[in-house]
Amino acid sequence: MNRQSNFCVSEDTIAAIATPSGMGAIGIVRMSGPRAIPIAASIFKTHCGKRLEELQAFHFYLGRIVDPGSREVLDEAFIVIMRAPRSYTREDVVEFQVHGGPLILRKVLELCLRYGARLARPGEFTLRAFLNGRMDLAQAEAVAQMVQARSEKALSAFYRSLSGQLSQKVKGWQDRLLLCQAYIQAFCDFADAVEDSIEELIWKELETLEKELAEEVQKSERFAIFQNGILVVIAGKPNVGKSSLFNLICGEERAIVTPIPGTTRDVLEVSLTIDGVPFRFVDTAGFRNSQDVIERIGLQKAEEFLEKADLVVLVFDMGQPFGEEDFSLVKKLAHKRRILVLNKSDLSPQISKEDLNKLCPGEEVLEISVLQRKGIEKLFERLVNVAQLNVDLEETPLLVTQRQREILEEALRIVQEARETLKQGLSIDVVGILLEEGLQTLRRFTGEDVDQKLLDAIFSNFCIGK
Known part of the structure; x- marks a missing residue:
C-alpha cells in the first residue's frame, strides 16, 4: 500500500x-x-x-x-x-x-x-x-521506541509492535466492528427476513470487544512504568542512612553523608536497571520539624516526590528507638506501595523486626547494614518483585505509546456507549453511527486515517538518520 x-x-x-x-x-x-x-x-x-x-x-x-x-x-x-x-x-x-x-x-x-x-x-x-x-504507523512508532527502550521487557514489547503483532490485533478489532455493521445493514435492508436475534449477536460481539480493549488498556497502563522507570523514593527521618543507601545503590558518592541532621537539602535522582527492570531512585531530605528555610524547601520537594512515587523505601534506624517522625511517616505513607527497611543491623539493636511488625502489621521487614553492605541483594530482589506490580512477564502488552493508549481508550468508550444504546432499546441506526466512529478511531492507530499534522508530531521526535 x-x-x-x-x-x-x-x-x-x-x-x-x-x-x-x-x-x-x-x-x-x-x-x-x-x-x-x-x-x-x-x-x-x-x-x-x-x-x-x-x-x-x-x-x-x-x-x-x-x-x-x-x-x-x-x-x-x-x-x-x-x-x-x-x-x-x-x-x-x-x-x-x-x-x-x-x-x-x-x-x-x-x-x-x-x-x-x-x-x-x-x-x-x-x-x-x-x-x-x-x-x-504503529510499526513506525515502534522504531523510535526501540531506540529509547530502557528494559528488556520494553524492548520485547516494541519489537512485537514493529513485527506487526499490534497491527494484527487492531485489525481483528476492526473486523469485529465491521461484522457488527454488516449485521446492522442486514437488519435494516431485510427487516422482515432477519430474526430479532441479530441484536443479540451484535451485543455478544461488542461484549467480547469491550473486554479485549479494557484488558489491553489495563495491561498497557501497568506496563508504562517499565519504560519510564519505576520511581522509588527513599524516605525516613534524618540520619537513618538514606543517603548512604542511595550512594550504595548508585555505586558512587552522589549524596553528602554526615552525622549532622539536615545534611540532605535537595532531591537527588539516579536511573538504574536491576534484573531488566528500570528504576529511578530518589534520595530525599530527612523528615523532621525544621526552621531552616533551605531545609524546608528540600522537605517540600520530598513531599512532592513521595506523592508521585510508584514505590517508597521507608528506612528506620535499628540503633534508635522509634520517634515521632517514624510514626508520622508510617501514617503518611500508609496508602503507598512500600518496602520497610531496618538499617544499621551492625549496631546494638534498639528496635527489632517484631517492633516494626507491630507498627506495620502484615508487612515484610528487611534488615540491612549499608556500612557492611549486608542485605542489599535481598533489597534489590524485593524491589524487582514489588516493582513488577503483578504484571505477567509472559503477557507483555502490545500498546506501549501514549498516543496508542489514548486512541484505545476512545475506542473503548465508543464500544461501551454502543452497548448502552442497545441496552436502552434505541434505534439500531444509532449503534451503526457509533460503530463507524469506532472504526475511524482504530484507523488512526495504524495510520489509515491520519493527517500531516499528526505525522509531523510523531516523526519530529525521531533521531536524525532514523
Whole structure:
C-alpha cells in the first residue's frame, strides 16, 4: 500500500549520519532517494573496479571515498546498496560505513549534500518507509521506541509492535466492528427476513470487544512504568542512612553523608536497571520539624516526590528507638506501595523486626547494614518483585505509546456507549453511527486515517538518520 497520494512527498534524495555522535570504531552515513546511487557513484570508488550500478544489492564492497573536486581521499570504507523496493524506505538506499570519527562522518555527509542530497529531517527515513507502505504507523512508532527502550521487557514489547503483532490485533478489532455493521445493514435492508436475534449477536460481539480493549488498556497502563522507570523514593527521618543507601545503590558518592541532621537539602535522582527492570531512585531530605528555610524547601520537594512515587523505601534506624517522625511517616505513607527497611543491623539493636511488625502489621521487614553492605541483594530482589506490580512477564502488552493508549481508550468508550444504546432499546441506526466512529478511531492507530499534522508530531521526535 502506497500512501504518497494523500501527502506532499518530496522526491529529494536525503542524507544523514545514522550513528550516534562521538568517537566510535564505525560510523554510518545513509542516503535514500532516486539519486542515492548516482550521488554515491560520484564520491566512491570500489577497489574491485566495478561501477556502483553493477554492484549486487545487500553486499559489502570495499573502496575509497574521494572528494571529486580536490581528488583527496577521505577514507577507506565499505559501501552497501539496497535497491528499491527492497529497502527500509522502499527507495534506493546507500550506506557508507566509515571510520567512526566525527570529522570523517561530517566530511562524508558534506560530500553527499554537495553532490545532490539534502539533509534529512528527524525521522524522515522512517516517514518515507511509512508513506511508501513499508510499515504502518504503529510499526513506525515502534522504531523510535526501540531506540529509547530502557528494559528488556520494553524492548520485547516494541519489537512485537514493529513485527506487526499490534497491527494484527487492531485489525481483528476492526473486523469485529465491521461484522457488527454488516449485521446492522442486514437488519435494516431485510427487516422482515432477519430474526430479532441479530441484536443479540451484535451485543455478544461488542461484549467480547469491550473486554479485549479494557484488558489491553489495563495491561498497557501497568506496563508504562517499565519504560519510564519505576520511581522509588527513599524516605525516613534524618540520619537513618538514606543517603548512604542511595550512594550504595548508585555505586558512587552522589549524596553528602554526615552525622549532622539536615545534611540532605535537595532531591537527588539516579536511573538504574536491576534484573531488566528500570528504576529511578530518589534520595530525599530527612523528615523532621525544621526552621531552616533551605531545609524546608528540600522537605517540600520530598513531599512532592513521595506523592508521585510508584514505590517508597521507608528506612528506620535499628540503633534508635522509634520517634515521632517514624510514626508520622508510617501514617503518611500508609496508602503507598512500600518496602520497610531496618538499617544499621551492625549496631546494638534498639528496635527489632517484631517492633516494626507491630507498627506495620502484615508487612515484610528487611534488615540491612549499608556500612557492611549486608542485605542489599535481598533489597534489590524485593524491589524487582514489588516493582513488577503483578504484571505477567509472559503477557507483555502490545500498546506501549501514549498516543496508542489514548486512541484505545476512545475506542473503548465508543464500544461501551454502543452497548448502552442497545441496552436502552434505541434505534439500531444509532449503534451503526457509533460503530463507524469506532472504526475511524482504530484507523488512526495504524495510520489509515491520519493527517500531516499528526505525522509531523510523531516523526519530529525521531533521531536524525532514523
